[in-house]
Amino acid sequence: xxxxxxKLLYRIIISLILFAGIIISEKIFAPQGxxxxxxxxxxxxxxxxDVLLGCFRNIKNGKFFDEEFLMTVATVGALIIxxxxxxxxxxxxxxxxxxxxxxxxxxxxxxxxxxMSLMPDEATVIRNGEEETxxxxxxxxxxxxxxxxxxxxxxxxIILEGSSSLDMRALTGESVPFxxxxxxxxxxxxxxxxxxxxxxxxxEYADSTAAKILELVENSTLNKxxxxxxxxxxxxxxxxxxxxxxxxxxxxxxxxxxxxxxxxYRALIFLVVSCPCALVISVPLSFFxxxxxxxxxxxxxxxxxxxxxxxxxxxFVFDKTGTLTTGEFSVIGVYPSKxxxxxxxxxxxxxxxxxxLHPIGKSIAAAVNNVTVPDSVKEHSGFGVEAQTTHxxxxxxxxxxxxxxxxxxxxxxxxxxxxxxxxGVYKGCIRLGDTLKRDVKTALTKLKxxxxxxxxxxxxxxxxxxxxxxxxxxxxDYKASLxxxxxxxxxxxxxxxKAKNEALVFVGDGINDAPVLALSxxxxxxxxxxxxxxxxxxDIVIMDxxxxxxVTAVKIAKKTKRIVRQNVIFALGIKFAVLIFAFFGLTNxxxxxxxxxxxxxxxxxxxxxxxxxK
Amino acid sequence: MKKTFKIEDxxxxxxxxxxxxxIGSIEGVTRAGVSFIAQKMIIEAEEKDMESIVKxxxxxxxxxxxxxxxxx
Numbered sequence: 001x002x003x004x005x006x007k008l009l010y011r012i013i014i015s016l017i018l019f020a021g022i023i024i025s026e027k028i029f030a031p032q033g034x035x036x037x038x039x040x041x042x043x044x045x046x047x048x049x050d051v052l053l054g055c056f057r058n059i060k061n062g063k064f065f066d067e068e069f070l071m072t073v074a075t076v077g078a079l080i081i082x083x084x085x086x087x088x089x090x091x092x093x094x095x096x097x098x099x100x101x102x103x104x105x106x107x108x109x110x111x112x113x114x115x116m117s118l119m120p121d122e123a124t125v126i127r128n129g130e131e132e133t134x135x136x137x138x139x140x141x142x143x144x145x146x147x148x149x150x151x152x153x154x155x156x157x158i159i160l161e162g163s164s165s166l167d168m169r170a171l172t173g174e175s176v177p178f179x180x181x182x183x184x185x186x187x188x189x190x191x192x193x194x195x196x197x198x199x200x201x202x203x204e205y206a207d208s209t210a211a212k213i214l215e216l217v218e219n220s221t222l223n224k225x226x227x228x229x230x231x232x233x234x235x236x237x238x239x240x241x242x243x244x245x246x247x248x249x250x251x252x253x254x255x256x257x258x259x260x261x262x263x264x265y266r267a268l269i270f271l272v273v274s275c276p277c278a279l280v281i282s283v284p285l286s287f288f289x290x291x292x293x294x295x296x297x298x299x300x301x302x303x304x305x306x307x308x309x310x311x312x313x314x315x316f317v318f319d320k321t322g323t324l325t326t327g328e329f330s331v332i333g334v335y336p337s338k339x340x341x342x343x344x345x346x347x348x349x350x351x352x353x354x355x356x357l358h359p360i361g362k363s364i365a366a367a368v369n370n371v372t373v374p375d376s377v378k379e380h381s382g383f384g385v386e387a388q389t390t391h392x393x394x395x396x397x398x399x400x401x402x403x404x405x406x407x408x409x410x411x412x413x414x415x416x417x418x419x420x421x422x423x424g425v426y427k428g429c430i431r432l433g434d435t436l437k438r439d440v441k442t443a444l445t446k447l448k449x450x451x452x453x454x455x456x457x458x459x460x461x462x463x464x465x466x467x468x469x470x471x472x473x474x475x476x477d478y479k480a481s482l483x484x485x486x487x488x489x490x491x492x493x494x495x496x497x498k499a500k501n502e503a504l505v506f507v508g509d510g511i512n513d514a515p516v517l518a519l520s521x522x523x524x525x526x527x528x529x530x531x532x533x534x535x536x537x538x539d540i541v542i543m544d545x546x547x548x549x550x551v552t553a554v555k556i557a558k559k560t561k562r563i564v565r566q567n568v569i570f571a572l573g574i575k576f577a578v579l580i581f582a583f584f585g586l587t588n589x590x591x592x593x594x595x596x597x598x599x600x601x602x603x604x605x606x607x608x609x610x611x612x613x614k
Numbered sequence: 615m616k617k618t619f620k621i622e623d624x625x626x627x628x629x630x631x632x633x634x635x636x637i638g639s640i641e642g643v644t645r646a647g648v649s650f651i652a653q654k655m656i657i658e659a660e661e662k663d664m665e666s667i668v669k670x671x672x673x674x675x676x677x678x679x680x681x682x683x684x685x686x
Binding site: 004057061066067101102105106109112113219220222232277280281284285288292 | 616623625626627628631632645647649650651652653656658677678680681
């Protein structure tokens with residue numbers, strides 16, 4: 001508990017003791033004709049003087065209808081109509097609620113910021129042969145820093161001395177520690193687990209990825225969720241509306257029935273419940289919690305609005321290369337001619353591509369062990385290669401290359417295909433494709449379970465390759481042979497078609513799809529570490545290249561949305577119920593104050609659950 | 615341009631919202647964000663206006679939420 005909170009606690013206790021004392025004294029002295037009511041003012045002021053002061057300050061600033069004002073009017077009103085004990089009780093209870101709220105909120109604030117505390121507050125630098133403790137911002141390029149086990153690495157650098165396991169979870173979401181040794185580059189924000197490291201600084205604090213991430217998270221307050229904006233607007237009307245109805249309730253029935261005291265009392269209950277604090281506090285806190293929880297898992301979200309939009313996602317559009325696939329080719333089909341075999345065909349192709357630097361050639365060479373080193377190789381640029389080997393002359397290349405050499409080859413195989421011939425005889429062809437990333441299929445299935453209705457894959461590859469990948473992954477739609485601007489145009493047409501309250505999410509590697517990231521409702525960039533461009537362009541950055549994190553992000557977004565909705569319904573439901581009961585005179589003031597602060601505390605505790613979504 | 619300040623003793627999200635509104639209404643501020651979680655304030659404004667805005671911040675903060683302190 002902070003000093004301030006302790007002070008408030010003491011004030012509450014003292015005023016409760018005084019309150020009890022006065023009630024007992026009244027029991028004793030009232031029959032003898034003494035009126036002790038004025039004594040109630042003492043515990044009232046002990047508990048609530050700051051509320052009264054706050055109220056005056058707000059009025060001076062021209063601000064009515066805030067919490068302090070409402071509580072002041074409600075309790076002073078109760079005093080005026082002679083409900084002394086009630087007034088004191090409401091004030092004490094209100095303050096107790098405030099104290100609880102304060103503690104709960106402070107605690108959640110610390111745990112959320114704990115999730116986001118990537119960077120150490122201080123660092124140890126060697127200057128003039130001596131260790132010196134400085135702020136990370138003051139470290140300069142070329143200096144040497146010492147990082148002990150348990151400390152965070154303050155700046156990007158290269159290990160000069162020592163070796164250690166590094167926990168890079170905060171940066172990459174990768175839970176297996178990275179074994180770093182002399183000469184390795186290390187990133188700011190990693191936690192040194194085992195050994196003492198001396199590190200030569202290669203980047204200043206502000207240029208490190210971790211500092212950029214921190215900045216991003218801090219900037220997230222600028223991007224408020226629609227629900228937050230709506231609530232701000234709502235409370236602008238809700239409070240005055242309740243206050244005005246309270247005023248009407250105090251006057252009109254009183255004039256008709258003549259029973260002023262009863263109706264004023266009912267009106268005062270209205271004032272007690274008219275503050276929308278439970279919502280104003282718990283809704284932003286829910287989003288903060290969700291963002292904090294996500295960042296712990298290596299998912300950085302640039303604002304509550306994006307988290308909210310992701311919760312409404314119905315369509316996921318993926319860039320193929322680099323996102324769904326690794327971007328490396330591999331052999332996906334071998335079609336030997338009648339007089340050849342798979343082994344022979346692969347071996348011939350690999351032999352001819354032995355010296356190749358082309359990704360296709362390299363991938364064939366990587367797939368085969370049985371290779372004959374060619375005596376000489378002649379490249380026919382744009383067509384293929386011609387290799388002299390002990391087996392004979394091997395030609396491998398595209399169909400045109402075969403045709404040019406007068407070799408007949410089948411034309412019913414499409415995609416990325418390499419044709420192979422030995423001494424002028426066609427031997428078969430090999431089809432190549434992008435390697436799919438692991439876990440993509442599982443991730444896509446899970447996305448569907450999370451309510452993502454359509455998944456679309458965009459690619460610059462030809463139709464056959466695209467269809468094959470889409471079928472393999474269970475993607476509902478694909479668009480092939482797209483140029484980079486074609487991707488942007490297609491996504492634009494998709495956003496125009498979708499329903500207004502649904503969100504379109506684009507997932508790319510962030511390298512050359514910045515316009516598409518910007519066009520979509522939520523742009524997710526994968527593999528954020530090291531690519532500042534991606535961090536800049538996207539709304540959500542996934543630090544590693546695990547596509548499963550998209551599912552995690554959607555889960556967090558949906559759960560956050562659910563919790564926000566629970567809080568809104570719960571808080572407003574209770575308040576309206578109390579308003580109705582108060583109208584019919586079925587409740588009293590302290591039920592009203594319980595509905596106000598109790599609901600706020602419960603809503604805050606509920607909001608905190610967003611941090612712990614798996 | 616954007617500028618970030620640390621805030622001390624900002625107790626509740628509601629106070630943060632009030633402060634945000636007050637700071638946002640200083641002339642020249644295009645966007646203001648007060649993060650209760652990070653205990654930080656971000657201000658977006660034209661570079662030429664920034665100096666005079668920064669000068670006004672402590673007074674505005676004090677008037678709105680007396681117990682908090684903006685570190686400039």
